[in-house]
Amino acid sequence: MTRTESEAFTVNSDWELVSQGAEAKLWKIPAGSLFDVPCIAKERFSKAYRHPALDEKLTKQRCRAESRILTKCMEKGIPVPRVLRTDAPVLYLEYIDAPTVREYLESDLLLALTNTAQNASQHDKLQQLALAFGQMVAALHNMGIVHGDLTTSNAMIRLPEMTLVAIDFGLAKNTTSTEERAVDLYVLERALSSTHPKLPDDFWTLLLTSYRAAAEKAEATLSRLEQVQIRGRKRECFG
Amino acid sequence: MVTATDAPCRAFGNLPLPHPPLHRIPSTALGITYVLGIEGSANKIGIGVLQYDPSEETYLIRANPRKTYVAPTGHGFLPKQTAYHHQQHVVPLIRAALNEAGITLQQIAAICFTQGPGMGAPLQSCVIAARTLSLLFDIPLMGVNHCVGHIEMGRIACQATNPVVLYVSGGNTQVIAYSNQRYRIFGETIDIAVGNCLDRFARVLHLSNDPSPGYNIEQAAKRAGKHFLELPYTVKGMDVSFSGILTQVEQYAKAISSSSDFTADDLCFSLQETIFAMLVEITERAMALTQQSQVLIVGGVGCNRRLQDMMQQMCHERGATLCAMDHRYCIDNGAMIAQAGILQLQYGGNTTPLEDSVCTQRYRTDQVLTVWREP
Numbered sequence: 154m155t156r157t158e159s160e161a162f163t164v165n166s167d168w169e170l171v172s173q174g175a176e177a178k179l180w181k182i183p184a185g186s187l188f189d190v191p192c193i194a195k196e197r198f199s200k201a202y203r204h205p206a207l208d209e210k211l212t213k214q215r216c217r218a219e220s221r222i223l224t225k226c227m228e229k230g231i232p233v234p235r236v237l238r239t240d241a242p243v244l245y246l247e248y249i250d251a252p253t254v255r256e257y258l259e260s261d262l263l264l265a266l267t268n269t270a271q272n273a274s275q276h277d278k279l280q281q282l283a284l285a286f287g288q289m290v291a292a293l294h295n296m297g298i299v300h301g302d303l304t305t306s307n308a309m310i311r312l313p314e315m316t317l318v319a320i321d322f323g324l325a326k327n328t329t330s331t332e333e334r335a336v337d338l339y340v341l342e343r344a345l346s347s348t349h350p351k352l353p354d355d356f357w358t359l360l361l362t363s364y365r366a367a368a369e370k371a372e373a374t375l376s377r378l379e380q381v382q383i384r385g386r387k388r389e390c391f392g
Numbered sequence: 393m394v395t396a397t398d399a400p401c402r403a404f405g406n407l408p409l410p411h412p413p414l415h416r417i418p419s420t421a422l423g424i425t426y427v428l429g430i431e432g433s434a435n436k437i438g439i440g441v442l443q444y445d446p447s448e449e450t451y452l453i454r455a456n457p458r459k460t461y462v463a464p465t466g467h468g469f470l471p472k473q474t475a476y477h478h479q480q481h482v483v484p485l486i487r488a489a490l491n492e493a494g495i496t497l498q499q500i501a502a503i504c505f506t507q508g509p510g511m512g513a514p515l516q517s518c519v520i521a522a523r524t525l526s527l528l529f530d531i532p533l534m535g536v537n538h539c540v541g542h543i544e545m546g547r548i549a550c551q552a553t554n555p556v557v558l559y560v561s562g563g564n565t566q567v568i569a570y571s572n573q574r575y576r577i578f579g580e581t582i583d584i585a586v587g588n589c590l591d592r593f594a595r596v597l598h599l600s601n602d603p604s605p606g607y608n609i610e611q612a613a614k615r616a617g618k619h620f621l622e623l624p625y626t627v628k629g630m631d632v633s634f635s636g637i638l639t640q641v642e643q644y645a646k647a648i649s650s651s652s653d654f655t656a657d658d659l660c661f662s663l664q665e666t667i668f669a670m671l672v673e674i675t676e677r678a679m680a681l682t683q684q685s686q687v688l689i690v691g692g693v694g695c696n697r698r699l700q701d702m703m704q705q706m707c708h709e710r711g712a713t714l715c716a717m718d719h720r721y722c723i724d725n726g727a728m729i730a731q732a733g734i735l736q737l738q739y740g741g742n743t744t745p746l747e748d749s750v751c752t753q754r755y756r757t758d759q760v761l762t763v764w765r766e767p
Binding site for chain 2: 173174175176200201202203204206207210211301302303304306324336337339340341343344346347348350351381384
């Protein structure tokens, strides 16, 4: 399915700009315009602030890495968007009609937490989500993939079955290093606490428990995680 | 002992409040509040006198003298020498600040001091000065988080209501955004700080520590022939890592000879281009995540023009704004500690009892409950 060609990237009038992140624009392309199915064009744009050599290296490298790793995930049966075409710095991906975990948390779960009548069922949903998230990370790590940017914005959630679809693999790497896996978890822990300060404390504990059960080298990774946490927090020493 | 007397931060005229305070603590018959700020968490000791005028609801820096301990070339500043430096200068600086402001200690409503984070011995020296004054003149103490001092002075000086803050100094590298009464750390270094990386590379190249190693790297980078050497580029989510880059660039530095096709200046240039691009990238990621459109750079590395320019370009591309660089919040000084302290005082935050006035080397930005900001 993946092929690489070199065409200039042009935006058709029926494409819709759905979001502009820090490094890429996402265009939604309707079915029939480019592919039979609706898809997403992820255009990594050039950054004027970066040295041209660095800029070109990063945009292309990240686009190709993402394409390669998505393909690998797909082959191993991990739910990710299907790659339709790679044309660095543009990536054409299957369109997934689902909210991100962040949207899901902010719209539904955490708001409802204040409502005591619904509290118990919301708490169950949160637990399910934590378990699913831990399993998703473990599945990636078991395949030797480190995501590099695990946040609640970088996972989509199919409802009501609660399957998670990992997205945005621009910083992902093929690696078997314990350190890299530990940092991957550390990044997620920090993202959770900064983006969702109201998330209950047991969410992270539960996520780790589910990771421990599903990941192959869980013990080594989690003990390295403790070291990474200490190293990170020690950073507060100087003014 | 080499010390540099920095030009005092100019009082820029009255600065309006972010929003009207709930509590006012007048300390003179006219209702004007004065607080003293004592900062000495790294190699600078600064004393600030800050005035709050309730009739105009504005803050004014009345005095802000400062001294800097300059370590010998090829060395970093060590805790013992730095503490000794601060002990030598704290009393004359307080006298000078009060003289310049034209007030006496009896008019001071609170003594704000840096409680952390920072180097233990220098912090300790300043806390002892603060406690002594507190006991002698019966003035309440107010412990302040150093990072929050930078942020509050920056917000007030720039009239920035809710910026994403990039805090870059010799000991800290953090991307911070406000949410729910705390300054949350969205990204930070997972090993050494960006300023530490620059300082250590300056030592390898034997660049002078006067006025600062980072400044001399910046000047060297300007002389470079734009020869860009590839260095590791390490961004993990919104976190960054500099130790691998430092090792690589140090190895390049050792390989410099008459036959090599790059110079020490080229290395400074490449190092700056790489690490600043990483910082701008994580700032942009935090902006995208929090949907903010204002950036404030604080900390010593924030004085670097190249970093400012790159951030400006990023902001321009996003339709965001960058707050102008200003010494009042970029470089450690006493007034910024006074500013964070007076906010705490005015919004009903507790003063620090003597027995709690211990300083700590580790004090995370997100540990402070910012009572003066809306939940």
